Amino acid sequence: MASGSTRPTSRDVAQAAGVSQAAVSLVLGDKWRGRVSAATAERVREAARDLGYRPNLAARNLRLGRTRTVLLVVPALTTEFFAGVYTGAARVAAEHGFGVVLYPSPEGVGPARDPFHSAQAALDGVIASSMAADALTAIRGDQLPLVMLDSDPHGSLGAATVNLDIADGVRQVADHLLALGHRRFLHLAADVPSWTFHIRAQELAARLDGTPGATLRTTRAPISIEDALAAAEAALAAPGPRPTALVCDDDKLAAGAYKAARRLGLRVPEDLSVTGLDDLALASALDPELTTVRLDAELFGERGMEALLAVLEGRTPEQGDIPVELVVRGSTAPPRPPDPRAW
């Protein structure tokens, strides 16, 4: 039911182009010079395009006895360090026609005890973060079963979605700050065109709209400490009454905001309350520790995989967003009294 009939093979392409399977292989393998006429070659390529032909890698690898794929074993993906290792290796590999597959070795009761299990061929399905949207066209082209993470449920090309309840997280943050007495808000938004960030802005605005006297300004920065520092500094130094609460789209942005506050001589939380979102290790390394929203990344992954398994087995994935939790730490406090009379 999933993808109608079966995937086209090189033989299907051959039939469509009116040639033999061997000719297709020669043309697509770019070994046709002096063996096939240019006109025929073009016909073959056209047929392949029309049918959406993709070579079967398992068959190719079996035939060639070679995979042009390499495994990178790393201890665990808990730091930016091995992410960089991967990036560098993948770049060089690509230049040589190789691919790289990541195998983060299990911590504790490891999942896959056999590293080579990770290296099977082709794909049965895909789990994709909405932040990696650029890769999605290629994915859809293959008609593979797809599960989207943190993506707009109404605009996901009909794919199943698994979402964290980010809206609720933002709501909790807003309510926490409002309860402390804050009314002038600044939103340090991530400059990333992804549903999961869009929903943050939308929900924060909605919550504050319902509160008399609350005001909201917004500034925007790419997710990096330096960019966040610059944007936050500019926004906090802008004319007009200074915000007392700074809501950041994630923890890294909040780290930049800390530095901006320091530069401007503002103390956290006395002069400015700051919140983040993610609860990275960074959050509790900051001084004061950051009030933020804890996202259960592992559960997120589990639910994503379970949803994909459901799709593969023809079942309907479970619905329901994954709950998130506000973690109150030292970066939020009541605003100082607005005027000396309270003194």
Place this chain on the structure above:
Amino acid sequence: MASGSTRPTSRDVAQAAGVSQAAVSLVLGDKWRGRVSAATAERVREAARDLGYRPNLAARNLRLGRTRTVLLVVPALTTEFFAGVYTGAARVAAEHGFGVVLYPSPEGVGPARDPFHSAQAALDGVIASSMAADALTAIRGDQLPLVMLDSDPHGSLGAATVNLDIADGVRQVADHLLALGHRRFLHLAADVPSWTFHIRAQELAARLDGTPGATLRTTRAPISIEDALAAAEAALAAPGPRPTALVCDDDKLAAGAYKAARRLGLRVPEDLSVTGLDDLALASALDPELTTVRLDAELFGERGMEALLAVLEGRTPEQGDIPVELVVRGSTAPPRPPDPRAW
């Protein structure tokens, strides 16, 4: 030359056990009940073990038209967040006999433009971090070309190695602190049995041994902020003259050390100079920013891949460690004068 002859197939196993290839498939696929005698099944398993037989995944996948492999597309591996997503997905996947392959979507001028290239079958070779040593036995079992990252050059089972010049980094840290006037050192070591951490301790001790009046104490913690906090607090509160310089095996440990110092009422860098190693985003988020050693992770990955390509092509990999760089920031300063007389 690499792996002598070719890998054993199920037919080789069959011949060794004196049965047909089909019987081997039945036994190893656990479908032999009522079809093969228990004695014969045992003979087959034994032969497979003796020959070191591993099924050819490309062939299996071709035959089954199914891979039990799933792709996880994530934006980029720059935070702990997606590491957790991977871990969770991999755990559930493993419980269902699936493997997960990571495809971090390219940032900027991405390397592999086709996500599916990453998902080819089997392996031509392996790049492994020395921190993932537990996976190495399985790897060696397959006789695959192997490159080790940050591993003891003399104890790597004859595999090629690519190393960062960590020893030089530690030397630079020590010299920097010595030049500032420090003499009483505390080493906050990572409690990880890996060459790359062993060399840190060794080199620091060697450097300080050569300096008259210098003393070195060591404490040890797993790589986590909380564990580092506990270990550093205990060590700093220990009787005897307090160290003036705290050398940490990596940035995360240093973040824990900051918190320990804060708890004890020590100010960084006035009362205690602190250094890290890695230069993660964390390092510049700390207050004061952390003096640390910058490791070029991407270059590390590139060199690793290049070495593997060399091995695959029968060439000898380039030798030479990758240079690292001391980054001096605000966490290191001269120690306060040891006695009031200097006042």
Place this chain on the structure above:
DNA sequence: CACTGGACGTTGTACGTATAACGTCCGTCG
């Protein structure tokens, strides 16, 4: 004694690809 059926395997085939080994047609040259 003829027949049945379980126990124990084997033979054969297909998955989709790449490429070696063959044709065939025709223009050209000696």
Place this chain on the structure above:
DNA sequence: CGACGGACGTTATACGTACAACGTCCAGTG
């Protein structure tokens, strides 16, 4: 006019596996 060779393809095969379809042998049954 016979032969030759380049241009343009095709046929056949193998990679290693899983499993459907077939034997064969012998104990038990009517």
